[in-house]
Amino acid sequence: MNEQPIGFIDSGVGGFTVVKEAMKQLPNENFIYLGDTARCPYGPRPKEQVIQFTWEMTNFLLKKGIKMLVIACNTATSVALNEIKEKLQIPVVGVIMPGTRAAVKATKNNQIGVIGTEGTVKSASYEHAIKEKVTSSQVVSLACPKFVPIVESNQFHSSVAKKIVFETLLPLKSKNLDTLILGCTHYPLLRSVIQDVMGKDVTLIDSGAETISEVSMLLDYFDIANNENGAKENAQFYTTGSTYLFDQIAQDWLGKNASSKQIHLGGTNDAT
Amino acid sequence: MNEQPIGFIDSGVGGFTVVKEAMKQLPNENFIYLGDTARCPYGPRPKEQVIQFTWEMTNFLLKKGIKMLVIACNTATSVALNEIKEKLQIPVVGVIMPGTRAAVKATKNNQIGVIGTEGTVKSASYEHAIKEKVTSSQVVSLACPKFVPIVESNQFHSSVAKKIVFETLLPLKSKNLDTLILGCTHYPLLRSVIQDVMGKDVTLIDSGAETISEVSMLLDYFDIANNENGAKENAQFYTTGSTYLFDQIAQDWLGKNASSKQIHLGGTNDAT
Numbered sequence: 001m002n003e004q005p006i007g008f009i010d011s012g013v014g015g016f017t018v019v020k021e022a023m024k025q026l027p028n029e030n031f032i033y034l035g036d037t038a039r040c041p042y043g044p045r046p047k048e049q050v051i052q053f054t055w056e057m058t059n060f061l062l063k064k065g066i067k068m069l070v071i072a073c074n075t076a077t078s079v080a081l082n083e084i085k086e087k088l089q090i091p092v093v094g095v096i097m098p099g100t101r102a103a104v105k106a107t108k109n110n111q112i113g114v115i116g117t118e119g120t121v122k123s124a125s126y127e128h129a130i131k132e133k134v135t136s137s138q139v140v141s142l143a144c145p146k147f148v149p150i151v152e153s154n155q156f157h158s159s160v161a162k163k164i165v166f167e168t169l170l171p172l173k174s175k176n177l178d179t180l181i182l183g184c185t186h187y188p189l190l191r192s193v194i195q196d197v198m199g200k201d202v203t204l205i206d207s208g209a210e211t212i213s214e215v216s217m218l219l220d221y222f223d224i225a226n227n228e229n230g231a232k233e234n235a236q237f238y239t240t241g242s243t244y245l246f247d248q249i250a251q252d253w254l255g256k257n258a259s260s261k262q263i264h265l266g267g268t269n270d271a272t
Numbered sequence: 273m274n275e276q277p278i279g280f281i282d283s284g285v286g287g288f289t290v291v292k293e294a295m296k297q298l299p300n301e302n303f304i305y306l307g308d309t310a311r312c313p314y315g316p317r318p319k320e321q322v323i324q325f326t327w328e329m330t331n332f333l334l335k336k337g338i339k340m341l342v343i344a345c346n347t348a349t350s351v352a353l354n355e356i357k358e359k360l361q362i363p364v365v366g367v368i369m370p371g372t373r374a375a376v377k378a379t380k381n382n383q384i385g386v387i388g389t390e391g392t393v394k395s396a397s398y399e400h401a402i403k404e405k406v407t408s409s410q411v412v413s414l415a416c417p418k419f420v421p422i423v424e425s426n427q428f429h430s431s432v433a434k435k436i437v438f439e440t441l442l443p444l445k446s447k448n449l450d451t452l453i454l455g456c457t458h459y460p461l462l463r464s465v466i467q468d469v470m471g472k473d474v475t476l477i478d479s480g481a482e483t484i485s486e487v488s489m490l491l492d493y494f495d496i497a498n499n500e501n502g503a504k505e506n507a508q509f510y511t512t513g514s515t516y517l518f519d520q521i522a523q524d525w526l527g528k529n530a531s532s533k534q535i536h537l538g539g540t541n542d543a544t
Contacts, residue, residue: 001404028405097492132273133300135500217486218493220369228407 002224005030005234006215007066009057012040012152012241013249014186015072018095018208020254022070023235025212028226029219030234032064036265037241041148042075043117043184050119054080056265058088060238066090067224070215074099074116074184074207078123091218098214099181099207100129106203107179110134113172113202114141115194116183117148126183140175144168144184151186154249165193172198181205189253238263274496277302277506278487279338281329284312284424284513285521286458287344290367290480292526294342295507297484298491300498302506304336308537309513313420314347315389315456322391326352328537330360332510338362339496342487346371346388346456346479350395363490370486371453371479372401378475379451382406385444385474386413387466388455389420398455412447416440416456423458426521428465437465444470453477461525510535 006022008015012035019033034057036042042050054076058069069092071077071084077094085092103112103126114126121143130137146168150161172180180202182188188206195204219225237260239246250258278294280287284307291305306329308314314322326348330341341364343349343356349366357364375384375398386398393415402409418440422433444452452474454460460478467476491497509532511518522530 093493098489101488101492132497132499213485214489214493216373217370217489220373221365221486221490225404227404 001227002067003030003226004065004067005032005236006068006070007061007064008033008070008072009054009061009076010035010073010185011042011075012037012148012186013246013253014148014151014184016250016253017185017188017206018070018072018211019235021208021212022215023254025216026219028228030226032061032066032236032238034060034238034263035240035246037152037239037246039240040152041117041145042073043119043143043145043148045119047079047119050075051080051083053265054084058084060263060265062088068093068215068218070211071095072185072211075119078120078125091222093211093214093218095185095207095211096125096129098210099183099205100126100133102207102210103179103181103205104130104133104137106205107137109176109178110137111175111177111179112137112139113175113177113180114139114183115144115169115180115187116141118143118145120183126181140172140177142169142172147190148184148186151189152245154245154252156189161190162193165190166197169194169197177202179203179205181207237261240265273499273501274339275302275498276337276339277304277508278340278342279333279336280305280342280344281326281333281348282307282345282457283314283347284309284420284458285518285525286420286423286456288522288525289457289460289478290342290344290483291507293480293484294487295526297488300500301491302498304333304338304508304510306332306510306535307512307518309424309511309518311512312424313389313417314345315391315415315417315420317391319351319391322347323352323355325537326356330356332535332537334360340365340487340490342483343367344457344483347391350392350397363494365483365486365490367457367479367483368397368401370482371455371477372398372405374479374482375451375453375477376402376405376409378477379409381448381450382409383447383449383451384409384411385447385449385452386411386455387416387441387452387459388413390415390417392455398453412444412449414441414444419462420456420458423461424517426517426524428461433462434465437462438469441466441469449474451475451477453479509533512537
């Protein structure tokens with residue numbers, strides 16, 4: 001029995017889609033979430049800066065005594081996972097391998113699309129991982145830099161969102177894809193629009209569910225799961241940005257009052 | 273890329289049900305299987321002896337250069353997993369936690385049945401693991417000592433098998449179970465008979481599929497997966513007993529010619 005929380009980090013609110021699955025699959029666990037909303041999006045930032053920001057988030061959560069870290073952000077996973085996993089004493093899970101496994105399992109024609117931030121697409125992490133598993137796969141990647149700002153500004157139900165998603169994904173329509181990886185944890189909030197645009201025959205892969213299955217297994221593998229008696233149904237939320245918008249999106253997406261606290265990261269403002 | 277094989281050990285042919293799933297889910301991997309048919313069943317044996325036999329099998333496969341060990345036997349998992357996992361440098365996976373996770377996920381009324389060998393039932397491993405996750409679960413365990421011999425003698429399609437399964441499982445019929453764990457890797461070969469006896473409303477949990485999902489994740493987690501270019505579609509089979517019966521069951525269950533080799537374990541006959 002281990003009551004320590006599992007930590008989740010993301011550039012903003014995208015990781016909610018992973019936490020939502022965690023709350024469903026792991027009702028005995030306690031969670032702590034940090035979204036770096038003030039510095040979101042990470043997608044267009046240089047690799048070195050994303051690594052630095054990811055370390056700052058990681059260090060904040062380590063001080064909170066997490067027993068496992070989930071990098072619930074594709075951009076951060078693609079550039080910082082290996083380094084962080086190597087240096088930390090606790091298990092560290094990213095979202096790219098779970099998404100890859102799910103996509104390889106789902107595809108029938110081995111024509112897989114990946115949409116993500118500029119950083120994720122530039123890293124080619126999904127492409128490498130998919131081709132490691134199935135050499136003959138065709139992978140088409142597309143950066144969608146406008147999607148994260150739509151979600152972070154709580155506009156993902158709007159007609160503007162529909163227009164932007166439609167225009168952005170248009171180049172993928174002719175690619176004969178049967179599977180599309182939502183390679184950014186923000187994108188499942190746009191899922192219904194994305195599905196409309198791509199058509200019902202394209203399987204959308206939301207790595208959240210698969211990532212939490214990995215978390216569940218690793219909790220058992222490393223013998224650090226909590227049991228029911230130790231569960232407090234406890235989730236703490238931190239953001240570096242506006243708690244108002246953050247809490248609104250949490251309410252909409254997680255169906256709960258996040259009551260988030262604002263913190264500062266970086267430089268001398270590194271809060272604890 | 274890591275072309276080393278994944279090792280599977282079982283008291284006999286039960287682990288075929290796990291290997292079958294591995295061949296399906298992990299087409300890029302090479303496998304090596306050892307069934308200790310000559311000393312099967314393990315179920316009625318003292319704990320210390322099962323641990324010793326499991327070490328003998330493990331040491332045989334370690335000499336063959338495996339990169340991961342799957343203890344595809346519930347009896348061996350229940351008494352030897354922790355010790356072997358602790359001492360080996362490679363990842364070690366058992367079948368009890370995967371089966372537990374699948375059962376807890378499947379049940380709606382938290383009335384879970386477990387059938388297994390005497391050794392597995394006596395260890396109460398499933399009961400402990402299930403109650404760690406859901407304290408209020410009711411777990412009914414039943415030892416079925418006659419099932420393994422039916423399978424090992426290749427009689428699992430016979431009318432005798434049906435009669436024995438029916439008579440053995442009768443006490444479970446009144447327990448209001450909605451989920452039944454096939455807590456022995458031999459039992460999925462009797463699956464259709466077990467399902468007939470229990471009724472279609474009872475979900476049968478075959479830990480094989482779930483175990484291989486765990487193997488797949490751990491291959492990625494520890495970065496030891498093979499890629500398609502390194503795949504040889506290679507599976508080697510070893511048995512301590514009759515290769516004739518062993519190969520017959522492999523042909524029937526795995527649909528392939530196992531061309532098994534006989535080896536000796538224990539004492540001065542410890543083969544390599």
